[in-house]
Amino acid sequence: MPKSFYKSLGFVFLLCLLAKLSLANDRPNVLMIYVDDLRPMTRDYGHPQMQTPNFDRLAKSGLRFENVYCQVPTCGASRASLMTSIYPTRLRFPDFLTWAERDAPGRATLPQRFKDSGYTTISNGKIFHHQTDTQKRSWSEPAWRPEINGRTYYNEATAEFMETQTDTRRLRNGKLQKKVPMFEPGLVDPMKTNDGLIAEKTMNDLERLSKEKEPFFIACGFAKPHMPFYSPAPTWTPYPVDGIELAEFRELPQPTPESIRTVREQFSYSFMTPDLKRQLEYNTPEFHRYMRQGYYASVTHADNLLGRILDKLEELQLDEKTIVIVLGDHGFLLGEHNEWAKNQLLHDALRTAMWMKGPGIAQDAEVSSQVEFVDVYPTLCELASIELPSRKIHGKSFAKVLQKPKAKHRDAAYTRFGIGDALTTDDYFYVLWQPSGEKENALLIDRKQDPLFQSNLSGQEEYAAIETQLHKQLLGKIRQARQIKTTQKKAEQKAAQNNGPQVEQKPLRIQATVESQNPHGVVLAHGGYRFGYSLHFEEGFPVFSIRNDGKLTTLKSKERLQGKVTILAMLDAQKITLQSDGKLLAQAPSPGLLLKQPVGKFTVGEDFGDAVGDYEGPHPFNGKIHQHRVITKD
Known part of the structure; x- marks a missing residue:
């Protein structure tokens, strides 16, 4: 092949390289x-x-x-x-x-x-x-x-306060940690x-x-x-x-x-005044x-x-x-x-x-x-x-x-969280919650007439056409979100457990075999802050929690357990019961069968989303869960 060809090829390569460098x-x-x-x-x-x-x-x-x-x-x-x-x-x-x-x-x-x-x-x-x-x-x-990190404090006064601090929060691994103060004007x-x-x-x-x-x-x-x-x-x-x-x-x-849900993130901190002299009363x-x-x-x-x-x-x-x-x-x-x-x-x-x-x-x-x-x-x-x-x-x-x-x-911005989806336009703010097994509920705000977001117009006849239009537009966004498929490793595991057993108006029997030297955290949970149930441990003590129309009923064992144990939690129309290996641990009058099917996920080993019990989710279990099952009867 002639030398001129190689020279031409080299010249082209040089031009490409110079173009690349110029672009960079x-x-x-x-x-x-x-x-x-x-x-x-x-x-x-x-x-x-x-x-x-x-x-x-x-x-x-x-x-x-x-x-x-x-x-x-x-x-x-x-x-x-x-x-x-x-x-x-x-x-x-x-x-x-x-x-x-x-x-x-x-x-x-x-x-x-x-x-x-x-x-x-x-x-x-x-x-x-x-x-x-x-x-x-x-x-x-x-x-x-x-x-x-963002929780690091800088003042000696804060360090001295923390030495005697007794207020704690529960970490995701189940351990307790002292709450740091909410405020610090740092000498730094x-x-x-x-x-x-x-x-x-x-x-x-x-x-x-x-x-x-x-x-x-x-x-x-x-x-x-x-x-x-x-x-x-x-x-x-x-x-x-x-x-x-x-x-x-x-x-x-x-x-x-x-x-609509409230948030508890702020309760992870101690509400002391910045000078650490006194406790503030929440939301005053x-x-x-x-x-x-x-x-x-x-x-x-x-x-x-x-x-x-x-x-x-x-x-x-x-x-x-x-x-x-x-x-x-x-x-x-x-x-x-x-x-x-x-x-x-x-x-x-x-x-x-x-x-x-x-x-x-x-x-x-x-x-x-x-x-x-x-x-x-x-x-x-x-x-x-x-x-x-x-x-x-x-x-x-x-x-x-x-x-x-x-x-x-x-024309609109889309946001979602939990069981809700939201659409914001220049004129309106619309949120639609779609709880599983329950009626949809919504929030509709006229942003121009109500800039402080005081009045929920959902369901009002004069706004029916607007709400219908926003509802349709929002469902379109939800469909659009689902059109892009992703292989979700974590989400697939949740989806397999998502719906849980049908427990509405049915006697409930939960059996689980677990192993830990100091059992702590959620064994299983189903539902959220309105309807649901969970079996969990608090520093070795089994706890059976029931949420019925927002009311929490908690049955806690007076006996601490450790090692490998089988727990049986039962709910019927007369009583709520906890047993372990055939031994009665606790019993109380029944709060009634669950009035509605729990909304949200059925999870094992932790409680995602709105916690069923009196704990901060996900509250993971700190040991092995060998087997579990939930049995219902018509």
Whole structure:
């Protein structure tokens, strides 16, 4: 073959290589900053009391999103959905313990797309809920977190308090742990806090990677303002507790839907005042003010660290070629409806904060159109010229909105949690709960007429046509979520046990053989906070719990058991009984047969979702369960 052919071939190869290098140099870097539990609570979002100059600066140099919604209002599930651009279902991405690797194995993650396209991808702090989730395929280097965490306290006074603290909480492994205080104005350098160390690592990575030829995708995850509210003392100063205003409406919408749930996350902490001198009474006006003070201070701490990172970008002259996206992972209730945190389908738990800035992005403008978290994935990929298979994701790129902020993106945003699904439009907020074996119930809010979400209009004749339309639209979203199939390792196990035996109005007999030197945790559970039953142990003592129309009946053995034992729990119309190996352990008058079939999963070894008994789920069993069975009679 002539030499000219090889020369031509070499020239073509050189052109391809130069084109590839040029593309690498032209592609933008990405800096993604996740702020745990951040709601739209900054000055630029219309809250003048907030000291957030760096969030304000970010909004002026880019875009603020007014109507961005998470897909699931809980950490692990929300992040897994965003990072895969896949909608949740009842079995996929169900709760805060979600692993993307288990619920959507093999599905390319957002950082994986960048990594496979030649980017250096870095994870600092909390990005996925679990540090090692999809780690090998998502990140160029092992995901990094500090040795301390969001529960780490900094003051000697707090350490002394903890020495004599007797209030405890139950961990998932069944062990007891002392509750840390909810509040601490820390006597600590901001950069020595958990989030300060994450910011420092991120700034060091920016400096290191600025010298490399390959573009980067850095994800930085701050822990605050997640509870407990620990931040440096100066961040508390702008917020005197006596001057803090309460949420304007502190009741649930009326009439209240039967399936609406309350949250208990806040009870994992001790309600001592910040000076640790006295206990606060839950949900009093004083309690509300201190909770808001702590949250505000934590937001200001996050703002301080954000400013340092933005300064570093400018110092390294990276700001003109880096797309910056800053966002919460869901919303957060700050006393609205007398509720706290997330893990429920109330509007403030779903709407979150988000900003973007960078090359080609409009400045000092707001996007009012609905945006979903699943849309972040395809948008960032489009900006980086990364092609995506459209049928494998639910997200829709909003890249056009970045240059034309007034453009329409979506008409509605979809969110789900537990047995409920929600749809948010410009005019309405609609939630539909579909409990198994029970009547659907719903929440319909007219957002324009009722901005405080006080009146539930579901079932009212004048809103019948609107509710029918929203109901149809929401069912379409649910079908769309199910169209993308994932092989769910964890979810398949749950699904096999999901329905449980038919126990409505039937005598119930539970038999289980277990083995543990100090049995503790749930042996089996079926249902939730309205109707259900569970057999569990508390430090060796067997407990049989029955939920009948929300009322809890608990039968606890007076005898501690250990080793390998067989437990028999029985419910009939006359009595409720506990036996072990033929010996009567406890007996009491019956609370009655279950009036309705329990809603929710039948689980063995733990209790997911709404706990049946007087414990915090999942409350896993700490030993072996050799066999179990539930027998009913007509």
